[in-house]
Amino acid sequence: MTNQIIKLLCFDAKESANGNSDRRNYGNNRYIYSNLRQWLNSDAAAGQWYTAQHSADAPPSSGNVWDGYNPYNTIAGFLNGFTANERAALLATTITVGKSSTDGGGTETCVDKVFPLSCTEVNLSGDHVCGSKLAIFSDNSSRIATVSASAAANSNYDVDANQAWYYWLRDAYAWSARDARYVVSDGALRWGRACSGDFGLRPACNLSSDLLVSDTTDSDGCYTIVYNQPPTAPGTITVPSEVIGGENLSISWGQSTDPDGNLAGYKLERKVDDGTWAQxxxxxxxxxxxSITYGWTSVQYRVKAYDTAGAESAYTTSAVRTVTNNRPPVISGSDTDLGSFTTTPPSYEYTVTDADGHQVTVVEKLDTTTLRTYTATLGDTNELEITADQWLKLLNGDHALTITATDAKNESTVRTLSFDKAMHSVEFEQTVAMAADDMPTKALVNIQGSFPTGSTLQVWICNNGNDAEPTWEDITTKALTSQKHFFTNQTKTAASWGVKIKVKLLRGSAEGDCYIQSVGGNFA
Incomplete structure (x- = not known):
């Protein structure tokens, strides 16, 4: 509310077309239709603020106000002199107004940004209870108001600046169609004709609690509103997806901008588990x-910007991150393709470590077949190997070796190593000859396996297998048809006779399974 009377003007103009003689001759005391209300809440230019509020309404021109005092239909709306920021700072307020018995009595409400106070609000007993008493009004002296220099200078009714004067309230006098309530110059309550232009105005409003007010007064002795816009919210907030209990975590966020150029900084807040936010x-x-405390289960962050005037942006909030209080084991190296192997199988050396020092169980697999399961010695070098028998039975094509390390908390890490078996031939020879008491003269060899069209099988046998250079005899056809072979060799250089077998299988153009399953037989 203004501390002085800022203008002298009527509550409402005479309404010459009104069927009620009081309102026709002295104006309308129903506030929601009053000229005063419309003018107070208009930002229209001079002469543009008035529009009829009901069929008999009339503007406050010189002919419609008492003795021509202070007409205001040709001036600009009250809010016209306010800046956009100032108008935006005014809150729309629902006010309660006392009505005349002519209009049914009781009260009604309307929503305005600027308004006179009610009898109740200035701590006077009017005809109705409208709103609540304001703390600044306690007695008559607290209600006394003086005329401002501007109001006196712009009034055609003779009044002095700083003179105690009477001013309008918004309530109708309940027993009249023409009279509205007002505060007398001594602070008491009276009622007067709505068309009287010699009455003063002390408008009130509600302002947002977020407004900033200057620390010191201006040249007029007034505190002023500081219009400061908050900065924009930071565009992003980055929190690593892996959060480890007992370790540090780096959080970063995007830059904010400030319309007033007075960005000061940022405030970062954290929420742990289901707790509250803390800066x-x-x-x-x-x-x-x-610093992430060991034992937390989840953590979340949000950040906002603030400026030198204390205005703050909205928050930018991260996703909730799960805190890992047990880290999985680490297998050295990385997933890789070991390449193509034609003769010998691949092998792989690796180490297993665990940052938490837990016992780690390692499972090595070739495709779906488990090769080995063991408890790792942390930090030691291990080697994954495929035996000759496993390699021999493995079909050509793409395969995978996997190493799975699982700690005592059931956290696992898997290393995958792919390779291609492209073995096109297999050849083996007995390393130790089968002993013979005398020179072997004949032998029967059986060979089992899959030898598809396009492949080539070769089988050799010798009876001087202990020699440095044995005499090999081709028995391929006989081995495939289970026929006896009679040795042609009858000499040796070693001390004793001995039989050896040598087999070679070439895949060639064959497709599908191609392998040697078994070799057996006897000799004499």
């Missing part, structure tokens, strides 16, 4: 290193 940083940096 952990305030400053100009756009990153922060947080």
């Amino acid at each position: 952990i940083y305030s400053g100009s940096s756009r990153s922060y290193t947080d």
